Amino acid sequence: MAGNADQQKILELQQELQKLQKLQAQGNPFDTYQTSLTTRYCSVEMSTLFSQRSRHSTWRKLWLGLAESEKALGLEAITEQALDEMRAHLVVTDSDFEVARIEEKKRRHDVMAHVHAFGVVAPAAAGIIHVGSTSCFVTDNAELILMRDALDLLLKRLAKVIRNLSAFAMEWKGEPTLAYTHLQPAQLITVGKRAAQWVQDLMIDLENIEQVRNGLKFRGAQGTTGTQASFLEIFQGDSSKCDKLNELLCEKFGFPGCYDVSTQTYTRKVDLVVANAVAGLGATAQKICGDIRHLAAWKEIEEPFEASQIGSSAMAYKRNPMRSERVYSLARELMSKPASFANTLSDQWAERTLDDSAIRRIDIPETFLLAEAILLGLDNISNGLVVYPKRIQARVLEELPFMITESIIMKMVAHGASRQDTHEEIRVLSHQAGSVVKNEGKPNDLVSRIQRTEFFKPIWSQLDGMLRPELYIGRSVEIVEKYCGAGSPVEKKLAPYMKYIAETATAELNV
Structure with a gap:
């Protein structure tokens, strides 16, 4: 009987092991590492944008756009049937990914694996997919498309945070509060005046990100070292068709033009410029949340705190500023990104080295995911700040004798x-x-x-x-009104974003 029991136990353990292996094979999220950016901090929209399906479906759109443009310019080998089959399979399916996985295992080349997978479902196009191109036609152009779309999403989220804080500044424009230099009490300002300073820093970020977004160009179809030699051959030496090809591609994918000079890639200086603008947002966010954390310690202003929220597992009375601390923490990581992009740029020997590939697969998505996580946090915080006027007044009166x-x-x-x-x-x-x-x-x-x-x-x-605090706030009220009120620079800058702001609810955070 004991032997049977042992055998039964072994059988049960084997069954449990098989279940675990099956779960792992299916990619169970509890059995594999998951980034907290996509599982905890970011929106589905941004996470989806940088997903593998989004990236590789964008590759297919680029291959289709190239084929359509080449056919329009006289490449007879490309048939309408080929184009129709490509159009019918622009979204990469799970089975497509499996075909590409098997092919990449053999070829050790992800782009050629996906060329093969696309050709399997679009057999009439199998011979013309990617014609004239190097891998960077899809990888680099796709990254530019994804970065542009990510910048657009960041700009809308940033505009909403600015709107929240400018409304807060106007509401509290006349409330005297202690100002601090060297973190020591200084001449009085108002609660709204401090918030207006936060708004101005965010406005600078908005302008910088708008500038890099509007300055983005396309890599286009440039060939293996940026000479367009392969396309010149396709078009039998007609340089005008090489130019026209890129014009058509830019029109299809919504870019104002191509970078004037390419190597095998678009210059990695572009990534650094974008990263610098986005990382500037991290510095601003850390400054704002640092101020809020100090104000919370002084019991003057608090971030939202829900009725059943627990501040500490041991100290039940605590109301920790966990939202601000999260943003502060994420900002630290975001601010480190430009250094990585700078190193990637500086190490691109001659016309290109592949040591840019692995790191950019991490750095580009993470830069935007971090920035969005920060903005979602700031949106949640700035739309629910709690002010304690009596506490602020008491602290002002403690120092007012020195102020006068x-x-x-x-x-x-x-x-x-x-x-x-x-x-x-x-x-x-x-x-x-x-x-x-x-x-x-x-x-x-x-x-x-x-x-x-x-x-x-x-x-x-x-x-x-x-001994009246309002006598010592200088032009604080006027400053806030001029910058954040009706007809102000803030109002004018936010005008293009107001439809999005009006239609978007305050971000809910996983806490």
Whole structure:
């Protein structure tokens, strides 16, 4: 009986192993590494854009566009039947991927594997797919298409964040708050004025990303080293047809033109320029979320915090700024990307080396996935910021006696006192009051000290009226209104994005 039990146990273990192997073969997400960018932080839209199906289907569209253009320019070997079969199979199916996988295992060349897979489902086109081209016709042009579409998505998401924060700035434009230089209390600003500074940095990012997006060009059909020699042969030495081929391709794929000079690839300088613009967003996001984290520590402003959300597994009272911390963390990685692109560019010996391939398969998608994850986080944060005016006012009043000292000096000078003498009297009393706060834990008593010091008798009657925070915010309200209000630079810049903003709900985060 014991032997039968052992055999049964072995059989059960074998069955469990078979189940596990089957799950692994099917790509069960719990059994293989998954990037948190696509499973946790980014939208389906951006994740899909950089998927293998999207990339390789784009290759097929490029091969079709090339064939159509070559036929239009007189290449008789390309038939309508071939084009029709290509058009019918532009989306790469699971079975197509399997055919390509088997072929790549034999050929060790992913582009030729997919040429073969396309030819299997479009047999009339099998002999003309990719004619005249090098691999970079599909790889590089596809990357330019994907980057352009990704930039368009980033711009819309960025515009929404700017809209959120500009509305927040206008709502709180008049709320006095402590400003900080060296992270020490400085002259007052307003809650809205600080937010307007965040908006301006994001606006610079928007303009930079728009510029690189609008400046993107196509690689086009350039041949193996960028001389178009193969196409010149196809068109029997007619250079005008080589130019016309690229004009047709740019028209089909929505680019203003091709880069004037190519090697085997488009210059990797383009990737670096794009990465610099996108990574600038990371620096801005880290600055904004750093400010929010400080404000949360001071209990002045908090990011959204849901009713059942847990801040700490041990300290139940905590309301950790986890959204801002996430954005801050992702921004750190995004800001590191330009260095990688710079290294790739600098190592492209002569007309091209393949050491750009593996790293760009990682760097290009991750740059855009990171940027989108950051913007989704900022959208969620900026659309639900919680302000605590009473706490802000209390902190202002703790420091306000120090803030009015400059005005006191000006008023004393108006009464005939020496500025230098007044400054020294204020300095001594300020340090005494600061010592009381720091060493004794008592309230700031600077004003009462001034009221007891005979030197300041000419302005004693004015001191109580000076303790109004709104007197010390300068032009904060006007600055916010001019930059974020009606007819402002922000309003004008966001005009093309308003339809998207109006139709898009605030991003929900996986927390």
